[in-house]
Amino acid sequence: MYSAVQPSGNLTIGNYVGAVRNWVKLQEEYEGYFAIADLHAVTVRQEPAELRARTKELAALYLACGIDPEKCALYVQSHVSAHAELCWLLNTVTYVGEASRMTQFKDKSQKHADNINMGLMDYPVLMAADILLYQTQAVPVGIDQKQHVELARDLAIRFNNRYGETFTVPEPLIFKGGARIASLQDPLYKMSKSDENPNASVFLSDDRDTVIRKFKRAVTDSGNEVRYAEEKPGISNLLNIYCAFKGCTIEEAEREFEGVGYGDFKLAVGETVADVLTPIQKRQRELLIEKEELKRILEGGAERAYKASRKTLSKVYRKMGFYRE
Protein backbone atom coordinates (compact mmCIF):
# COMPACT_ATOMS: atom_id res chain seq x y z
CA MET A 1 0.00 0.00 0.00
CA TYR A 2 1.28 3.45 -0.86
CA SER A 3 -0.03 6.90 -0.09
CA ALA A 4 1.16 10.42 0.60
CA VAL A 5 0.05 13.92 1.50
CA GLN A 6 1.76 17.14 0.45
CA PRO A 7 3.15 19.40 3.17
CA SER A 8 1.41 22.30 1.44
CA GLY A 9 -0.63 23.44 4.42
CA ASN A 10 -2.23 22.21 7.60
CA LEU A 11 -4.08 18.93 7.26
CA THR A 12 -7.86 19.29 7.09
CA ILE A 13 -10.47 16.91 8.43
CA GLY A 14 -10.99 16.00 4.73
CA ASN A 15 -7.41 14.73 4.48
CA TYR A 16 -7.92 12.89 7.73
CA VAL A 17 -11.10 10.97 6.96
CA GLY A 18 -10.41 10.71 3.21
CA ALA A 19 -6.86 9.48 3.59
CA VAL A 20 -4.75 9.26 6.75
CA ARG A 21 -7.32 7.59 8.99
CA ASN A 22 -7.82 4.81 6.46
CA TRP A 23 -4.09 4.16 6.26
CA VAL A 24 -4.10 3.50 9.98
CA LYS A 25 -6.78 0.85 9.55
CA LEU A 26 -5.03 -0.74 6.56
CA GLN A 27 -1.54 -0.90 8.06
CA GLU A 28 -2.48 -4.17 9.79
CA GLU A 29 -3.27 -5.79 6.47
CA TYR A 30 -0.71 -4.35 4.04
CA GLU A 31 2.96 -3.50 3.98
CA GLY A 32 2.61 0.27 3.96
CA TYR A 33 4.76 3.07 2.52
CA PHE A 34 3.64 6.55 3.53
CA ALA A 35 5.39 9.64 2.34
CA ILE A 36 5.37 13.34 2.95
CA ALA A 37 5.18 14.50 -0.66
CA ASP A 38 7.48 17.50 -0.50
CA LEU A 39 8.55 17.19 -4.15
CA HIS A 40 4.89 17.49 -5.10
CA ALA A 41 4.34 20.47 -2.82
CA VAL A 42 6.84 22.68 -4.67
CA THR A 43 4.75 22.54 -7.85
CA VAL A 44 3.04 25.56 -6.32
CA ARG A 45 5.08 28.29 -4.63
CA GLN A 46 6.18 27.45 -1.08
CA GLU A 47 7.94 29.58 1.48
CA PRO A 48 11.16 27.57 2.23
CA ALA A 49 11.05 28.00 6.01
CA GLU A 50 7.39 27.06 6.08
CA LEU A 51 7.90 24.01 3.89
CA ARG A 52 10.62 22.79 6.25
CA ALA A 53 8.50 23.31 9.36
CA ARG A 54 5.40 21.76 7.82
CA THR A 55 7.29 18.66 6.73
CA LYS A 56 8.20 17.94 10.34
CA GLU A 57 4.73 18.80 11.59
CA LEU A 58 3.15 16.49 9.06
CA ALA A 59 5.43 13.63 10.06
CA ALA A 60 4.45 14.13 13.70
CA LEU A 61 0.81 14.28 12.71
CA TYR A 62 0.96 10.99 10.77
CA LEU A 63 2.32 9.38 13.92
CA ALA A 64 -0.22 11.12 16.17
CA CYS A 65 -3.01 9.79 13.94
CA GLY A 66 -1.76 6.27 14.55
CA ILE A 67 0.71 5.41 11.78
CA ASP A 68 3.02 2.84 13.34
CA PRO A 69 6.64 3.16 12.14
CA GLU A 70 7.29 -0.44 13.14
CA LYS A 71 4.66 -1.64 10.70
CA CYS A 72 5.24 0.73 7.79
CA ALA A 73 7.82 3.02 6.24
CA LEU A 74 7.12 6.65 7.06
CA TYR A 75 9.48 8.96 5.21
CA VAL A 76 10.03 12.22 3.36
CA GLN A 77 9.72 11.80 -0.42
CA SER A 78 12.79 13.92 -1.27
CA HIS A 79 14.97 11.75 0.99
CA VAL A 80 14.62 8.90 -1.51
CA SER A 81 16.04 9.97 -4.86
CA ALA A 82 14.49 7.07 -6.77
CA HIS A 83 11.22 9.02 -6.95
CA ALA A 84 12.71 11.77 -9.08
CA GLU A 85 14.65 9.26 -11.18
CA LEU A 86 11.68 7.07 -12.00
CA CYS A 87 9.60 10.16 -12.71
CA TRP A 88 12.08 11.10 -15.44
CA LEU A 89 11.93 7.64 -16.98
CA LEU A 90 8.13 7.50 -16.84
CA ASN A 91 7.97 10.91 -18.51
CA THR A 92 9.18 9.16 -21.64
CA VAL A 93 6.10 6.92 -21.74
CA THR A 94 3.62 9.67 -20.81
CA TYR A 95 1.88 11.70 -23.49
CA VAL A 96 1.60 15.45 -23.10
CA GLY A 97 -2.06 15.09 -24.13
CA GLU A 98 -2.98 12.79 -21.26
CA ALA A 99 -1.08 14.84 -18.67
CA SER A 100 -2.72 18.07 -19.77
CA ARG A 101 -6.17 16.48 -19.52
CA MET A 102 -5.85 15.84 -15.76
CA THR A 103 -8.54 17.71 -13.82
CA GLN A 104 -6.18 18.78 -11.03
CA PHE A 105 -3.71 20.23 -13.56
CA LYS A 106 -6.50 22.25 -15.17
CA ASP A 107 -7.81 23.44 -11.77
CA LYS A 108 -4.40 24.36 -10.43
CA SER A 109 -3.43 26.09 -13.70
CA GLN A 110 -6.44 28.31 -13.26
CA LYS A 111 -5.78 28.94 -9.62
CA HIS A 112 -2.07 29.66 -10.12
CA ALA A 113 -2.25 31.26 -13.56
CA ASP A 114 1.02 33.15 -12.95
CA ASN A 115 2.94 29.94 -12.25
CA ILE A 116 1.93 27.17 -14.62
CA ASN A 117 5.28 25.42 -14.38
CA MET A 118 6.44 22.12 -15.89
CA GLY A 119 6.24 20.48 -12.46
CA LEU A 120 2.54 21.18 -12.23
CA MET A 121 1.91 19.18 -15.37
CA ASP A 122 4.37 16.49 -14.33
CA TYR A 123 2.73 16.11 -10.92
CA PRO A 124 0.78 12.92 -11.77
CA VAL A 125 3.84 11.32 -13.36
CA LEU A 126 5.81 11.85 -10.15
CA MET A 127 2.86 10.39 -8.30
CA ALA A 128 2.90 7.36 -10.62
CA ALA A 129 6.61 6.98 -9.86
CA ASP A 130 5.86 7.07 -6.11
CA ILE A 131 3.31 4.33 -6.43
CA LEU A 132 5.04 2.07 -8.96
CA LEU A 133 8.43 2.09 -7.19
CA TYR A 134 7.04 -0.07 -4.39
CA GLN A 135 5.15 -2.61 -6.54
CA THR A 136 2.05 -1.21 -4.88
CA GLN A 137 -1.27 -3.01 -4.97
CA ALA A 138 -3.48 -0.53 -3.13
CA VAL A 139 -3.48 3.27 -3.05
CA PRO A 140 -5.85 4.63 -0.38
CA VAL A 141 -6.82 8.17 -1.39
CA GLY A 142 -9.80 10.53 -1.54
CA ILE A 143 -11.92 10.59 -4.67
CA ASP A 144 -10.11 13.63 -6.10
CA GLN A 145 -6.96 11.53 -6.61
CA LYS A 146 -8.66 8.66 -8.43
CA GLN A 147 -7.81 10.04 -11.87
CA HIS A 148 -4.12 10.19 -10.94
CA VAL A 149 -4.09 6.59 -9.74
CA GLU A 150 -5.73 5.62 -13.01
CA LEU A 151 -2.93 7.34 -14.90
CA ALA A 152 -0.44 5.37 -12.80
CA ARG A 153 -2.24 2.20 -13.88
CA ASP A 154 -2.12 3.22 -17.54
CA LEU A 155 1.59 4.00 -17.33
CA ALA A 156 2.33 0.68 -15.60
CA ILE A 157 0.44 -1.26 -18.26
CA ARG A 158 2.04 0.70 -21.10
CA PHE A 159 5.53 0.24 -19.68
CA ASN A 160 4.97 -3.48 -19.09
CA ASN A 161 3.74 -3.92 -22.66
CA ARG A 162 6.68 -2.04 -24.10
CA TYR A 163 9.53 -3.40 -21.97
CA GLY A 164 8.19 -6.57 -20.35
CA GLU A 165 6.66 -7.22 -16.91
CA THR A 166 8.13 -4.65 -14.54
CA PHE A 167 5.42 -3.00 -12.46
CA THR A 168 2.48 -4.24 -10.42
CA VAL A 169 -0.67 -2.52 -11.66
CA PRO A 170 -2.10 -0.62 -8.65
CA GLU A 171 -5.72 -0.09 -7.64
CA PRO A 172 -7.19 3.00 -5.98
CA LEU A 173 -8.80 2.28 -2.63
CA ILE A 174 -11.54 4.76 -1.92
CA PHE A 175 -13.62 4.63 1.22
CA LYS A 176 -17.24 5.64 1.06
CA GLY A 177 -18.39 8.36 3.42
CA GLY A 178 -15.19 10.28 3.96
CA ALA A 179 -13.99 10.21 0.35
CA ARG A 180 -15.09 13.77 -0.34
CA ILE A 181 -15.62 16.19 2.49
CA ALA A 182 -16.87 19.49 1.09
CA SER A 183 -15.93 23.05 2.01
CA LEU A 184 -17.96 24.49 4.90
CA GLN A 185 -18.40 27.74 3.00
CA ASP A 186 -19.28 26.30 -0.39
CA PRO A 187 -20.40 22.68 -0.20
CA LEU A 188 -20.11 22.27 -3.96
CA TYR A 189 -16.30 22.42 -3.65
CA LYS A 190 -14.06 20.00 -1.78
CA MET A 191 -12.52 21.05 1.50
CA SER A 192 -8.90 21.88 0.74
CA LYS A 193 -5.93 22.70 2.91
CA SER A 194 -4.94 25.59 0.67
CA ASP A 195 -8.36 27.29 0.57
CA GLU A 196 -7.98 31.06 0.98
CA ASN A 197 -11.02 31.30 3.22
CA PRO A 198 -9.97 29.99 6.66
CA ASN A 199 -13.60 29.28 7.58
CA ALA A 200 -13.98 26.87 4.66
CA SER A 201 -11.73 24.19 6.17
CA VAL A 202 -11.39 22.66 9.60
CA PHE A 203 -7.75 21.91 10.32
CA LEU A 204 -6.51 19.13 12.54
CA SER A 205 -4.62 21.86 14.40
CA ASP A 206 -7.73 23.94 15.18
CA ASP A 207 -8.54 24.23 18.88
CA ARG A 208 -11.93 23.30 20.25
CA ASP A 209 -13.40 26.82 20.12
CA THR A 210 -12.24 27.36 16.56
CA VAL A 211 -13.69 24.02 15.43
CA ILE A 212 -17.05 24.82 16.99
CA ARG A 213 -17.06 28.37 15.61
CA LYS A 214 -16.32 27.15 12.07
CA PHE A 215 -19.15 24.64 12.20
CA LYS A 216 -21.52 27.26 13.58
CA ARG A 217 -20.68 29.44 10.57
CA ALA A 218 -21.01 26.60 8.07
CA VAL A 219 -23.28 27.38 5.15
CA THR A 220 -26.54 25.42 5.34
CA ASP A 221 -29.53 25.11 3.07
CA SER A 222 -33.05 26.45 3.16
CA GLY A 223 -35.54 24.44 5.19
CA ASN A 224 -35.02 23.21 8.72
CA GLU A 225 -34.78 19.45 8.52
CA VAL A 226 -31.53 17.60 9.19
CA ARG A 227 -31.82 15.25 6.24
CA TYR A 228 -29.39 13.86 3.63
CA ALA A 229 -30.51 14.99 0.17
CA GLU A 230 -29.02 16.15 -3.09
CA GLU A 231 -30.77 19.49 -2.85
CA LYS A 232 -29.28 19.99 0.63
CA PRO A 233 -25.49 19.89 -0.04
CA GLY A 234 -24.61 21.87 3.11
CA ILE A 235 -26.54 19.70 5.57
CA SER A 236 -25.56 16.52 3.70
CA ASN A 237 -21.89 17.46 4.05
CA LEU A 238 -22.30 18.11 7.78
CA LEU A 239 -24.09 14.77 8.18
CA ASN A 240 -21.24 13.09 6.32
CA ILE A 241 -18.69 14.68 8.65
CA TYR A 242 -20.72 13.83 11.73
CA CYS A 243 -20.99 10.17 10.71
CA ALA A 244 -17.32 9.93 9.77
CA PHE A 245 -16.31 11.18 13.22
CA LYS A 246 -19.01 9.50 15.24
CA GLY A 247 -18.80 6.17 13.42
CA CYS A 248 -22.53 5.94 12.69
CA THR A 249 -24.67 5.68 9.56
CA ILE A 250 -26.51 8.56 7.91
CA GLU A 251 -29.87 6.98 8.87
CA GLU A 252 -28.82 6.78 12.52
CA ALA A 253 -27.74 10.42 12.49
CA GLU A 254 -30.95 11.55 10.77
CA ARG A 255 -32.94 9.80 13.48
CA GLU A 256 -30.80 11.33 16.22
CA PHE A 257 -31.39 14.85 14.89
CA GLU A 258 -35.08 14.54 14.07
CA GLY A 259 -36.80 17.73 15.20
CA VAL A 260 -33.45 19.35 16.10
CA GLY A 261 -32.74 22.79 14.58
CA TYR A 262 -29.74 23.57 12.34
CA GLY A 263 -28.00 25.54 15.11
CA ASP A 264 -27.96 22.69 17.63
CA PHE A 265 -27.06 20.19 14.94
CA LYS A 266 -24.04 22.25 13.90
CA LEU A 267 -22.94 22.52 17.51
CA ALA A 268 -23.15 18.72 17.89
CA VAL A 269 -21.03 18.22 14.75
CA GLY A 270 -18.44 20.67 16.06
CA GLU A 271 -18.22 18.98 19.44
CA THR A 272 -17.95 15.52 17.95
CA VAL A 273 -15.10 16.58 15.65
CA ALA A 274 -13.29 18.45 18.45
CA ASP A 275 -13.47 15.36 20.70
CA VAL A 276 -11.55 13.35 18.09
CA LEU A 277 -9.00 16.08 17.37
CA THR A 278 -7.97 16.94 20.93
CA PRO A 279 -5.98 13.75 21.70
CA ILE A 280 -4.34 13.82 18.25
CA GLN A 281 -3.15 17.38 18.86
CA LYS A 282 -1.77 16.48 22.26
CA ARG A 283 0.21 13.56 20.84
CA GLN A 284 1.51 15.69 17.95
CA ARG A 285 2.82 18.32 20.37
CA GLU A 286 4.66 15.65 22.33
CA LEU A 287 6.20 14.20 19.19
CA LEU A 288 7.41 17.59 18.02
CA ILE A 289 9.24 18.02 21.30
CA GLU A 290 10.88 14.58 20.94
CA LYS A 291 12.97 15.83 17.99
CA GLU A 292 15.56 13.06 18.00
CA GLU A 293 12.89 10.39 17.99
CA LEU A 294 11.14 11.94 14.99
CA LYS A 295 14.44 12.23 13.13
CA ARG A 296 15.22 8.59 13.87
CA ILE A 297 11.81 7.43 12.61
CA LEU A 298 12.12 9.38 9.35
CA GLU A 299 15.66 8.10 8.76
CA GLY A 300 14.52 4.54 9.36
CA GLY A 301 11.57 5.03 7.00
CA ALA A 302 13.78 6.48 4.27
CA GLU A 303 16.20 3.58 4.57
CA ARG A 304 13.43 1.03 4.12
CA ALA A 305 11.97 2.99 1.23
CA TYR A 306 15.42 3.36 -0.34
CA LYS A 307 16.01 -0.40 -0.37
CA ALA A 308 12.61 -1.28 -1.77
CA SER A 309 12.69 1.48 -4.41
CA ARG A 310 16.20 0.65 -5.65
CA LYS A 311 15.09 -2.86 -6.50
CA THR A 312 12.38 -1.62 -8.83
CA LEU A 313 14.49 1.20 -10.24
CA SER A 314 17.37 -1.16 -11.17
CA LYS A 315 14.89 -3.39 -12.93
CA VAL A 316 13.52 -0.42 -14.88
CA TYR A 317 16.99 0.71 -15.97
CA ARG A 318 17.82 -2.81 -17.09
CA LYS A 319 14.59 -3.32 -19.00
CA MET A 320 14.97 0.00 -20.79
CA GLY A 321 18.48 -0.88 -21.90
CA PHE A 322 20.59 1.39 -19.74
CA TYR A 323 24.15 0.09 -19.53
CA ARG A 324 24.82 -1.53 -16.14
CA GLU A 325 27.73 -3.70 -15.01
Ligand code: ATP
Ligand atom coordinates in the same frame (compact mmCIF):
# COMPACT_ATOMS: atom_id res chain seq x y z
P1 ATP B 1 -4.11 21.18 -1.65
O1 ATP B 1 -5.23 22.09 -1.27
O2 ATP B 1 -2.75 21.69 -1.21
O3 ATP B 1 -4.14 20.72 -3.06
P2 ATP B 1 -5.52 18.98 -0.46
O4 ATP B 1 -6.23 19.39 0.77
O5 ATP B 1 -6.32 18.77 -1.69
O6 ATP B 1 -4.30 19.92 -0.75
P3 ATP B 1 -3.79 16.71 -0.80
O7 ATP B 1 -2.42 16.76 -0.21
O8 ATP B 1 -3.92 16.99 -2.25
O9 ATP B 1 -4.76 17.68 -0.03
O10 ATP B 1 -4.47 15.33 -0.47
C1 ATP B 1 -4.09 14.42 0.52
C2 ATP B 1 -5.09 13.28 0.61
O11 ATP B 1 -6.32 13.74 1.16
C3 ATP B 1 -5.47 12.66 -0.74
O12 ATP B 1 -5.63 11.27 -0.58
C4 ATP B 1 -6.77 13.29 -1.07
O13 ATP B 1 -7.56 12.49 -1.91
C5 ATP B 1 -7.39 13.42 0.30
N1 ATP B 1 -8.34 14.54 0.36
C6 ATP B 1 -8.05 15.83 0.09
N2 ATP B 1 -9.13 16.62 0.26
C7 ATP B 1 -10.14 15.78 0.65
C8 ATP B 1 -11.52 15.98 0.98
N3 ATP B 1 -12.04 17.19 0.96
N4 ATP B 1 -12.26 14.91 1.34
C9 ATP B 1 -11.70 13.67 1.38
N5 ATP B 1 -10.41 13.42 1.07
C10 ATP B 1 -9.63 14.44 0.70
Ligand code: LTN
Ligand atom coordinates in the same frame (compact mmCIF):
# COMPACT_ATOMS: atom_id res chain seq x y z
N1 LTN C 1 -1.11 13.84 -5.01
C1 LTN C 1 -1.49 13.29 -3.77
C2 LTN C 1 -0.36 13.12 -2.81
C3 LTN C 1 0.45 12.03 -3.31
C4 LTN C 1 0.07 10.66 -3.41
C5 LTN C 1 1.18 9.99 -3.96
C6 LTN C 1 -1.07 9.95 -3.07
C7 LTN C 1 1.71 12.12 -3.80
N2 LTN C 1 2.14 10.91 -4.18
C8 LTN C 1 1.13 8.63 -4.22
C9 LTN C 1 -1.11 8.58 -3.33
C10 LTN C 1 -0.01 7.93 -3.88
C11 LTN C 1 -2.54 14.09 -3.17
O1 LTN C 1 -3.18 13.57 -2.34
N3 LTN C 1 -2.72 15.28 -3.58
